[in-house]
Amino acid sequence: MAETPRTAETEPPGSPPGGSPGGAKPPSYVLLAALACFCPVWPINIVAFVYALMPRHSRQQGDVEGARRLGRVAKLLAGVALLGGALLLAASCAINFGVFQ
Template sequence: MSLGGPDPQVKSSLGGSVFFDRGSMDEAPPPLSSYLCLTIFTCFCPAYPVNIVALIFSIMSRSSYYQGDYDGSRRLGRNALYVAVASIIIGLLIIAISCIVHFTTGDF
């Protein structure tokens, strides 16, 4: 038992928080599922505030993954997926309603 010596598997960040170095352990990190491509695709749907929320969740998921918080990354990635799917559904509804209004109120 060494007194006063730092543990080689514990590192501290610039903000002062302490996290474990997973690079020296035998366990591989789980795969990243932040759904960034899906959330970028949803930015083209016309439900803009919801799109931005999905993109922010996805970016936060990637950030948590690279900081070593795998459970938080998984949770934020799942939230990004749910919000992205909701954004696609809302966008399709907006497009459908605008097409119905446009083609039913036009003078032919």
């Protein structure tokens, strides 16, 4: 008998339609965005956290590529928030401790 191709009806339950290459789900970077929330760059880190939560919904809808794209945006925004927070803290310490007098 000839083997039938896999369709959405024959895929295991819980797997997204079309599947993802290698079966691995795309990362969402929630922990990195949560860590960025402790930095003093509040508008950017809140947006990073929101973007980090969005890939889960995209994966559930079957949009694996969209989930990857949202994860990359969340990683970029969290990195910007962490770097900006570190720079602000360094500048604040330098000013308060008399480096620039």
